[in-house]
Amino acid sequence: MTIATLPPPAPLPAEPPAERSNYLNVSYGVVSWLLTKDHKRIAILYLISVTAMFFLGGAAISIVRLHLITPQGALVSADTYNRLFTMHGVIMVFFFLVPVAPAVLGNFCLPLMIGAKDLAFPRINLLSWYLYVVGGAWTLYAMLTEGVDTGWTFYAPYSSQATHYNVVPTLIGLVLAGFSSLFTGLNFIVTTHWLRAPGLTWFRLPIFVWAMYATSFISLLAVPVLAMALILLMLERLLHIGIFDPALGGDPLLFQHLFWFYSHPAVYIMILPGMGIVSEVIPCFARKALFGYKFVACSSLAIAFLSFLVWAHHMFVAGITLYAALIFSCLSFLVAVPSAIKVFNWTATLYKGSIAFETPMLFCLGFVALFTSGGLTGLFLATLGVDMHVHDTYFVIAHFHFIMVGGMVMAYMGGLHFWWPKMTGRMYSQWWSRLAALIIFVGFFLTFLPQFVVGYNGMPRRYYQYVPEFQVWNVLSSAGASILAVGYLLPLGYLFYSLRYGPRTGDNPWGATGLEWQTSSPPPRDNFAVTPTVYRGPYEYDTGKAQNEP
Amino acid sequence: MSLRDTLFTPAEQTALFDHTFLARERLEEQYASLPHQSETAAFGMWVFLATEVMFFGTLFLAVGAYWCLDPQTIELASLELNWKIGSINTFVLLASSLMMVLAIHATQLNQQKQAYRYLLITAGLGICFLGFKAVEYYIDYRENLIPGFKFDDAEWIARGVDASRIGYVKIFLFLYWVMTGFHALHVTIGIIAVSVMAVLTRRGRYSREYYSPLDVTGLYWHFVDVVWIFLFPTLYLLGTHTL
Amino acid sequence: MSDKIVSTSTYIAVLAILLVLTVLTVGVSFLPLPPIGHVIAGLTIAALKASLVVLVFMHAMHSPRLTWCVIVACIVWLLIMFSLTYSDYLTRGSLPQMPGH
Numbered sequence: 001m002t003i004a005t006l007p008p009p010a011p012l013p014a015e016p017p018a019e020r021s022n023y024l025n026v027s028y029g030v031v032s033w034l035l036t037k038d039h040k041r042i043a044i045l046y047l048i049s050v051t052a053m054f055f056l057g058g059a060a061i062s063i064v065r066l067h068l069i070t071p072q073g074a075l076v077s078a079d080t081y082n083r084l085f086t087m088h089g090v091i092m093v094f095f096f097l098v099p100v101a102p103a104v105l106g107n108f109c110l111p112l113m114i115g116a117k118d119l120a121f122p123r124i125n126l127l128s129w130y131l132y133v134v135g136g137a138w139t140l141y142a143m144l145t146e147g148v149d150t151g152w153t154f155y156a157p158y159s160s161q162a163t164h165y166n167v168v169p170t171l172i173g174l175v176l177a178g179f180s181s182l183f184t185g186l187n188f189i190v191t192t193h194w195l196r197a198p199g200l201t202w203f204r205l206p207i208f209v210w211a212m213y214a215t216s217f218i219s220l221l222a223v224p225v226l227a228m229a230l231i232l233l234m235l236e237r238l239l240h241i242g243i244f245d246p247a248l249g250g251d252p253l254l255f256q257h258l259f260w261f262y263s264h265p266a267v268y269i270m271i272l273p274g275m276g277i278v279s280e281v282i283p284c285f286a287r288k289a290l291f292g293y294k295f296v297a298c299s300s301l302a303i304a305f306l307s308f309l310v311w312a313h314h315m316f317v318a319g320i321t322l323y324a325a326l327i328f329s330c331l332s333f334l335v336a337v338p339s340a341i342k343v344f345n346w347t348a349t350l351y352k353g354s355i356a357f358e359t360p361m362l363f364c365l366g367f368v369a370l371f372t373s374g375g376l377t378g379l380f381l382a383t384l385g386v387d388m389h390v391h392d393t394y395f396v397i398a399h400f401h402f403i404m405v406g407g408m409v410m411a412y413m414g415g416l417h418f419w420w421p422k423m424t425g426r427m428y429s430q431w432w433s434r435l436a437a438l439i440i441f442v443g444f445f446l447t448f449l450p451q452f453v454v455g456y457n458g459m460p461r462r463y464y465q466y467v468p469e470f471q472v473w474n475v476l477s478s479a480g481a482s483i484l485a486v487g488y489l490l491p492l493g494y495l496f497y498s499l500r501y502g503p504r505t506g507d508n509p510w511g512a513t514g515l516e517w518q519t520s521s522p523p524p525r526d527n528f529a530v531t532p533t534v535y536r537g538p539y540e541y542d543t544g545k546a547q548n549e550p
Numbered sequence: 551m552s553l554r555d556t557l558f559t560p561a562e563q564t565a566l567f568d569h570t571f572l573a574r575e576r577l578e579e580q581y582a583s584l585p586h587q588s589e590t591a592a593f594g595m596w597v598f599l600a601t602e603v604m605f606f607g608t609l610f611l612a613v614g615a616y617w618c619l620d621p622q623t624i625e626l627a628s629l630e631l632n633w634k635i636g637s638i639n640t641f642v643l644l645a646s647s648l649m650m651v652l653a654i655h656a657t658q659l660n661q662q663k664q665a666y667r668y669l670l671i672t673a674g675l676g677i678c679f680l681g682f683k684a685v686e687y688y689i690d691y692r693e694n695l696i697p698g699f700k701f702d703d704a705e706w707i708a709r710g711v712d713a714s715r716i717g718y719v720k721i722f723l724f725l726y727w728v729m730t731g732f733h734a735l736h737v738t739i740g741i742i743a744v745s746v747m748a749v750l751t752r753r754g755r756y757s758r759e760y761y762s763p764l765d766v767t768g769l770y771w772h773f774v775d776v777v778w779i780f781l782f783p784t785l786y787l788l789g790t791h792t793l
Numbered sequence: 794m795s796d797k798i799v800s801t802s803t804y805i806a807v808l809a810i811l812l813v814l815t816v817l818t819v820g821v822s823f824l825p826l827p828p829i830g831h832v833i834a835g836l837t838i839a840a841l842k843a844s845l846v847v848l849v850f851m852h853a854m855h856s857p858r859l860t861w862c863v864i865v866a867c868i869v870w871l872l873i874m875f876s877l878t879y880s881d882y883l884t885r886g887s888l889p890q891m892p893g894h
């Protein structure tokens with residue numbers, strides 16, 4: 001199928017058709033939503049909370065970028081500046097990037113993709129959402145009343161002894177949010193093992209499911225270590241025992257080891273689902289099977305494993321021994337390999353494909369370009385000699401924003417736009433969505449490319465002032481941030497609009513082959529009238545047959 | 551007429567309970583059969599226990615790290631802990647593990663009354679464990695082993711610890727309290743779970759055909775025992791070789 | 794959950810072995826071994842006890858292979874966390890620090 005043969009959107013009927021029963025209209029009332037067991041409703045609950053968090057974190061950094069227009073930084077005080085970037089980091093890392101793709105898209109799509117009626121433990125799924133909301137509320141309370149000025153990394157002993165801000169409430173919120181993602185991960189792993197439809201072998205699973213599995217695997221093993229690290233930090237702060245404080249005999253590096261043991265795998269928790277989304281969208285809009293399916297599937301597991309071996313590359317200049325640094329540097333080079341494998345396979349999928357530039361595809365193509373660039377800069381950071389100079393500069397900030405914003409957020413937008421018709425039964429405006437994708441792409445480049453330049457030239461991160469020669473780049477970056485803000489606000493507009501005024505879509509507006517597209521849009525309460533039987537792999541676009549077509 | 555029937559009409563009950571987590575079918579809709587559900591639940595508990603391993607593992611890592619930095623001081627600190635009560639508690643927990651598995655065994659043979667007795671003994675031994683722990687904590691309190699609350703630097707200097715290294719003693723003792731405290735918390739949760747299981751077993755809820763919650767509780771209880779198996783030598787037996 | 798029913802005598806025998814091993818744990822700790830000896834001895838005995846509890850009491854011996862994968866994963870991840878962290882702690886004092894402080 002080419003773009004010319006994609007099914008046209010259904011014309012608006014003369015009178016509204018009688019709505020089929022789906023998960024949205026099967027029961028009404030706040031209680032039926034707040035006490036739901038339905039993974040799809042829980043996904044929508046997460047969508048609302050996560051989106052709110054995204055814009056709060058974005059608001060914080062907007063003030064920072066405004067402040068950084070001038071080298072003297074006249075907008076906010078140094079103290080407020082510290083609290084603002086901490087708020088941005090804490091919210092974006094723990095309350096947006098980590099939960100967004102698993103809790104929104106994973107919750108919604110995973111059972112549908114494997115032909116199940118729900119996740120393995122629906123009540124635990126609801127508990128996860130409540131843990132997220134309570135943790136988020138708690139942390140927001142801490143952030144918005146007094147704030148925290150330690151950075152999202154909470155390094156001891158500043159966070160445990162010296163700072164007088166709201167560290168403990170923030171950490172409590174983070175521990176709760178951590179358990180939220182842990183239980184989601186547990187649910188996904190168990191579901192993928194035990195609730196697959198008949199005929200759905202492991203190597204017939206969509207890559208998104210493999211990605212969710214790998215993400216959950218990381219969550220399960222890394223979150224408990226962070227929880228304990230934060231609990232020890234809280235206890236040190238409350239009891240003044242110096243487990244991490246050198247003045248009292250403790251070792252500050254111990255905190256960093258424990259913190260980064262989670263936080264490095266965490267960045268793979270953030271990016272793996274994005275890679276899964278891209279692996280769904282590219283085959284669909286290139287009308288071609290994913291090249292090297294088994295390599296892509298296994299590379300997700302490889303990333304999950306290798307991600308645990310590299311954490312101290314965040315600590316090269318913190319005081320670890322040369323021996324340890326050498327080991328971690330070597331291992332950090334290794335972890336780039338499976339990601340590169342994925343990029344090659346996506347590119348090979350595009351080659352000689354019949355490409356349609358629908359909005360999800362635009363976002364995912366942007367992902368491939370920006371993630372690859374950002375990933376390459378990670379190799380510079382893994383090199384000990386280079387890291388000496390660029391550690392704690394804007395080079396690092398640009399690196400991870402390329403991957404997280406240029407990569408993950410774009411992939412999430414792609415996934416949201418891809419599965420929006422499935423989740424809501426409505427189609428959004430193609431014109432506005434393509435415009436938003438373009439604005440985001442341009443805004444992104446303008447915001448973060450200058451940061452590589454200033455970082456390489458030595459501008460330190462987390463400083464509220466900088467030397468005047470960096471001003472041009474900072475102004476460019478702030479200008480880009482304002483464009484990016486517009487780009488992110490647009491979807492709020494047209495997606496909301498589509499909920500009420502968008503044309504109703506059929507079951508499969510994109511002509512995709514996955515199981516989730518073989519049920520109605522929006523799906524009924526129990527997903528499938530009859531449990532599907534799977535006969536083929538997930539990307540048979542050459543035959544054009546869906547997974548459950550014999 | 552149940553409370554539900556007096557408060558809500560049938561239509562309201564459908565709206566409120568059938569689509570919420572309060573719906574109470576034993577076999578959930580996403581499972582093909584009860585054995586399918588039971589096996590999945592057991593696997594779920596194993597996965598959860600894996601996370602608990604990493605949770606406690608972090609604390610073991612911390613103790614080990616400080617032992618690497620200053621073995622002598624850490625071992626001196628460990629000597630002051632009460633390994634005799636620790637040993638008794640080890641025996642108590644191991645015995646409780648046996649009782650737990652015998653309870654499951656009895657249920658597999660449809661001997662619900664026997665299972666109930668075994669579960670009561672399991673919970674009872676758990677309470678014994680906590681009792682001995684309380685005694686031990688009180689002795690620690692009397693002996694000034696609570697850094698931040700009741701601690702005497704001079705005592706340790708008299709024992710041969712250099713003044714600059716007292717910090718390590720405090721850190722080790724702090725980790726002792728955190729580790730045994732979290733373990734005791736898990737034992738408490740376990741006792742509550744086992745007690746609930748005992749009550750439900752007495753009511754005949756479980757049998758050879760379906761005893762999944764019992765199985766899952768057993769896994770949790772044995773895990774708590776395994777943590778103690780590692781915790782005991784790590785905290786209590788580091789310094790005994792100097793005696 | 795497994796269908797195989799293990800006999801009561803097996804369980805009681807395992808408990809007896811566990812109690813003996815506990816006595817051994819305490820006894821060995823009093824021996825004047827070098828530190829590495831104590832670590833190895835203590836860990837080995839504890840691992841033996843834990844294996845008995847996991848294999849017999851938790852029915853891992855009769856559980857599907859998937860359960861074994863979870864147990865192996867626990868052990869592997871603990872090993873990763875310990876070995877890589879101690880690559881820093883065990884080399885302190887003997888090797889030069891990284892520049893920057």
